[in-house]
Amino acid sequence: MSEKSTLSTGKYTIELENGPSKVYKLDENDTKVWVCSVSDPQQAMDIIEGLILVEHKRFYHPEATPTIRPAE
Numbered sequence: 001m002s003e004k005s006t007l008s009t010g011k012y013t014i015e016l017e018n019g020p021s022k023v024y025k026l027d028e029n030d031t032k033v034w035v036c037s038v039s040d041p042q043q044a045m046d047i048i049e050g051l052i053l054v055e056h057k058r059f060y061h062p063e064a065t066p067t068i069r070p071a072e
Helices: 041-060
Strands: 004-009 012-016 021-026 031-036
Touching: 004 031, 012 041, 021 041, 031 041
Parallel strands: none
Antiparallel strands: 004 012, 012 021, 021 031
């Protein structure tokens, strides 16, 4: 028997199952889009927290652009 529960905040959802926790985001059409799967529910919550922080930064500082360096 498998148990399934859901955590959600805003447009983000974590589906908890006996396997990995799956993170989803609602897009502009309210379609659920898979973001990632992780084995630890705490990591899934940390990922959502980071995504929310990035969205707030882009809202308040639209001139900020993401920077990814090969060493990171």
